[in-house]
Every structure is written in structure tokens, then in C-alpha cells.
Amino acid sequence: MTEDRCALVVDDERDIRELLVLTLTRMGLRVETAATLSMAKSQLSNAKFDFCLTDMRLPDGSGLDLLSHIADNYPEMPVAMLTAFGNMEAAVEALKRGAFDFVAKPVDLKVLRNLVQHALDLRSERKEAPKSPAPEKRMDGNSPAMEQLRQTIAKVARSQAPVYILGESGAGKELAARSIHETSPRAEGPFVPVNCGAIPPELMESEFFGHKKGSFTGAHADKQGLFQAANGGSLFLDEVAELPLAMQVKLLRAIQEKSVRPVGGQVEETVDVRLISATHKDLAALVEEGKFRHDLYYRINVIELRVPPLRERVEDLDMLTQTIFGKLAERHSAAVPTLSAEAKAALRDYPFPGNVRELENILERAMTLSDGQTIYAEDLNLPKQTVAAPAPSFPVADLEPEAAPALPVTPQNQAPAGTAALPEALEELEKRAIEHALLENRYNKTKTAAQLGITFRALRYKLKKLGLD
Numbered sequence: 001m002t003e004d005r006c007a008l009v010v011d012d013e014r015d016i017r018e019l020l021v022l023t024l025t026r027m028g029l030r031v032e033t034a035a036t037l038s039m040a041k042s043q044l045s046n047a048k049f050d051f052c053l054t055d056m057r058l059p060d061g062s063g064l065d066l067l068s069h070i071a072d073n074y075p076e077m078p079v080a081m082l083t084a085f086g087n088m089e090a091a092v093e094a095l096k097r098g099a100f101d102f103v104a105k106p107v108d109l110k111v112l113r114n115l116v117q118h119a120l121d122l123r124s125e126r127k128e129a130p131k132s133p134a135p136e137k138r139m140d141g142n143s144p145a146m147e148q149l150r151q152t153i154a155k156v157a158r159s160q161a162p163v164y165i166l167g168e169s170g171a172g173k174e175l176a177a178r179s180i181h182e183t184s185p186r187a188e189g190p191f192v193p194v195n196c197g198a199i200p201p202e203l204m205e206s207e208f209f210g211h212k213k214g215s216f217t218g219a220h221a222d223k224q225g226l227f228q229a230a231n232g233g234s235l236f237l238d239e240v241a242e243l244p245l246a247m248q249v250k251l252l253r254a255i256q257e258k259s260v261r262p263v264g265g266q267v268e269e270t271v272d273v274r275l276i277s278a279t280h281k282d283l284a285a286l287v288e289e290g291k292f293r294h295d296l297y298y299r300i301n302v303i304e305l306r307v308p309p310l311r312e313r314v315e316d317l318d319m320l321t322q323t324i325f326g327k328l329a330e331r332h333s334a335a336v337p338t339l340s341a342e343a344k345a346a347l348r349d350y351p352f353p354g355n356v357r358e359l360e361n362i363l364e365r366a367m368t369l370s371d372g373q374t375i376y377a378e379d380l381n382l383p384k385q386t387v388a389a390p391a392p393s394f395p396v397a398d399l400e401p402e403a404a405p406a407l408p409v410t411p412q413n414q415a416p417a418g419t420a421a422l423p424e425a426l427e428e429l430e431k432r433a434i435e436h437a438l439l440e441n442r443y444n445k446t447k448t449a450a451q452l453g454i455t456f457r458a459l460r461y462k463l464k465k466l467g468l469d
């Protein structure tokens with residue numbers, strides 16, 4: 001079905017060009033070739049191509065230059081790079097700059113054929129799909145950091161490679177993941193977010209890979225897993241650091257084999273999924289500590305994307321505030337409020353340990369409590385600055401149940417008055433901090449745990465211990 005498709009092959013070695021032409025022609029493609037960067041550019045301006053395969057090293061420049069040229073002028077065209085065997089650095093650089101994929105030399109023709117077929121399939125799906133407004137625009141902010149992030153997202157969206165997003169809780173990691181998906185050739189496929197910390201370990205395998213009827217007590221019917229649900233699209237593994245080691249092994253296998261076997265099933269099911277993962281923890285440190293498998297870490301961390309905390313981009317506050325007020329006003333059928341000059345200054349000085357999510361909560365509360373159209377600094381009810389430490393800096397360590405982070409002193413978590421013994425006083429303080437965080441996160445335990453800087457399991461343990469569950 002590819003006869004009317006045309007590929008451009010760019011390589012200065014004649015033997016390789018001939019091999020590639022032969023392979024692609026056998027797949028039913030028309031193929032044109034170029035031996036240099038300048039020839040490639042001129043051919044691109046003269047004809048329409050559906051796919052480009054280029055060597056990394058060209059006599060008059062680099063394949064990366066050609067990649068940038070194509071990204072700027074023909075953004076819909078997938079580009080794959082030929083890289084020297086073992087040069088993973090160059091391959092990753094190409095992926096970061098928007099290459100669809102790469103093939104190592106000497107070329108494994110089966111790998112090449114799969115890659116080309118995949119690029120063409122995704123391209124035709126994209127052509128048929130109606131155009132939607134650029135989703136990366138949903139990421140508000142006019143700071144240089146946000147501008148840079150949007151540009152990187154637009155580039156990595158073009159590739160197939162797994163992306164690993166790191167950033168503090170509430171900074172916008174899920175939004176970044178959605179933007180990557182929605183800007184990618186898989187945009188018409190599903191985006192399946194999974195909170196790895198929220199699935200009980202005993203159900204993980206069945207949740208990820210599905211199960212067959214009767215495979216265990218309670219399996220009343222066949223059930224599709226998350227991998228199958230994300231087929232043709234992207235699977236977003238949020239809080240990936242929470243995966244138990246046993247599950248990490250199974251996940252690695254699924255990623256390597258590109259297939260999964262449902263619990264109780266006899267046959268493997270092929271899945272085509274792009275992985276995007278995120279965590280607010282220092283995954284590299286967890287690898288060092290033996291809590292996260294290094295082979296899985298390298299698999300999911302081909303392209304790394306950092307979402308900066310809000311306090312590193314205070315320039316974004318105005319725009320974010322406007323968007324959030326706009327949404328709130330619409331939801332409550334109210335007029336859009338404005339912030340007084342003092343309120344704006346107070347927000348600029350606040351470190352936002354809970355990032356954009358915390359800003360949303362603060363503005364919603366202020367809007368509910370204020371009497372008029374203007375919101376003053378006192379309506380914001382900002383927590384006082386932290387007692388013992390500044391706002392948590394990234395990465396936030398995985399705190400064990402007994403190690404509580406320094407908390408902002410708020411009316412809700414000030415130490416109880418009186419002469420309570422220290423353990424009870426601490427327990428009371430902890431209880432109030434958790435209640436406060438639960439309320440702020442609308443009783444979403446995963447988000448509450450993230451805001452408090454503890455694991456989901458640690459939160460569950462504390463809720464039980466403190467009689468809050």
C-alpha cells in the first residue's frame with residue numbers, strides 16, 4: 001500500500017545507499033537519494049517526501065543539521081538517523097532534536113523495515129486525523145524556561161523514544177506528558193495515564209497486562225490491561241519510582257519484547273506503545289540504592305525532560321493566574337477577579353512547594369473567601385515560610401514514615417498549645433498537616449502523599465496509625 005509514497009535516502013557511501021534503496025523499493029516505496037546535505041536540501045525543495053533516512057555524518061555537514069532543516073520546513077515528515085554502532089550519545093541527541101527513530105550501522109534490514117513501516121503508518125494516521133490546535137499551548141507561561149520546555153516538547157514529540165519527565169509535585173509533569181502525546185504522530189491514539197503508586201502490588205500484573213477469565217478468584221471475565229488500552233498511543237507511568245522491583249522486571253520485559261501476556265493467558269499479545277514516565281523523586285539515586293532497576297531506568301530514560309518548579313519561573317505567575325481565574329470564573333459562573341498589587345507581590349515571594357497545583361488551590365480558596373472583584377494579599381492566606389528549611393528543593397527524597405518533612409507553619413498545623421508530651425504533640429502536628437493536605441488535594445491520596453513528600457504507602461500507613469482512614 002506504499003507505492004505512492006516517496007522516501008529520501010541521504011548517505012555519502014554508495015554501497016549503503018544502494019542497499020537502502022533496494023530495501024525500501026522492495027517495500028513498494030519510490031526512493032530518491034542524495035550524497036550530501038546540500039543535495040538533500042535541494043531535493044526536499046523540489047519534491048514531496050513522506051520519509052527521510054539520513055546518515056549522521058555527511059561530507060558538508062551533519063545529519064542533525066538536516067534534521068533541524070526538516071523540522072523547521074517540513075514538520076510532518078518523519079526522519080530516521082543512521083548512526084555508528086554503539087554511538088548511543090549521537091542517537092539520543094538525534095531523538096532529542098526530533099528524529100523519529102534511529103538505526104545503528106551495520107543496518108539490520110528487519111529493524112529498518114519495521115521502522116519505515118511504522119513511520120509511514122503513523123504518518124498516514126496523522127494525515128487522516130483532523131487538525132487540532134497545538135496542545136503544547138495549553139502549557140501556560142512566558143518565562144524562558146517554559147518557552148524552552150515547549151520547544152523541547154515539540155521536538156521530542158516527533159520521536160518514538162521513551163521520555164522520562166522529572167520535576168516536583170504539581171509542577172506540570174502530567175500536562176507535559178499529555179502535550180508530548182498530543183503533538184506526536186500518535187495523537188489520535190489513546191493517552192493512558194497510570195499512577196503506579198496507586199495500584200496495589202498484588203493487582204499490578206493484571207492491571208498492566210490484563211487477565212483471562214478464571215485466572216484467579218474474582219476474574220469473572222477477560223480484562224484488558226493498560227498496555228493493551230494504550231495500543232497505538234502513549235502509556236504515561238506517573239510516579240514510576242513506586243513500582244515494586246518484581247513488577248519492574250515484568251515491565252522491562254514487556255518493553256523489550258513489545259508484547260505482553262495477560263495473567264492466565266497462553267499467548268503473547270503484541271503492543272505498540274510509547275512510554276512516557278514521570279516522578280518527583282531522584283530515580284538515579286534510587287538506582288544507586290538498589291531500589292530501582294538500572295536496566296529499566298536506562299530503558300525509560302532515553303530522553304530526559306525537566307519541568308522546572310514554579311519558583312524558578314515567577315514570570316509565569318501572571319499568565320497562570322489569568323488562566324486559572326478564567327477557568328474558575330467559568331466553573332462558578334462568576335466574573336473574573338483581579339489581584340491587587342500587594343497580592344501579586346506576595347505570590348511572587350512565595351516559594352510554592354506544591355507548584356502550579358498549589359497556586360490553583362490558593363486562588364480557588366481566595367476567590368471563594370473574598371467579598372469582591374479584587375483579591376487582596378490577605379485573601380490569599382499564604383502559608384508562612386517554612387520553619388526549619390526552605391521550600392523542598394528537587395529531588396525530594398523518599399521519606400520513610402517516621403521522617404516527616406519540615407512543614408510550612410499554617411494555622412492548621414501550628415503546634416498544639418498546652419503542655420502535651422512531645423510524641424503526642426508531634427502526632428497532633430502530623431495529623432493536622434495530613435488533614436490540611438488531604439483537604440487541599442480534595443482527598444486524592446496520591447496527590448496528598450506527593451505534596452507531603454512521602455510515599456503513597458507511607459501515607460496509607462499514617463492514615464491508619466492516626467485514625468484518619
Ligand SMILES: Nc1ncnc2c1ncn2[C@@H]1O[C@H](COP(=O)(O)OP(=O)(O)OP(=O)(O)O)[C@@H](O)[C@H]1O
Nearest residue numbers: 138139140168169170171172173174175356357450
Ligand atoms: N504550565 C501550566 N499551565 C497551565 N496549567 C498548568 C501548568 N502546569 C501545571 N498546570 C496545572 O497544575 C496542575 C498540576 O499539574 P500536573 O498534574 O501536570 O502536575 P504533576 O507534576 O504531574 O503533579 P504530580 O507530581 O502531583 O502528579 C494541573 O491542574 C495542571 O493543569
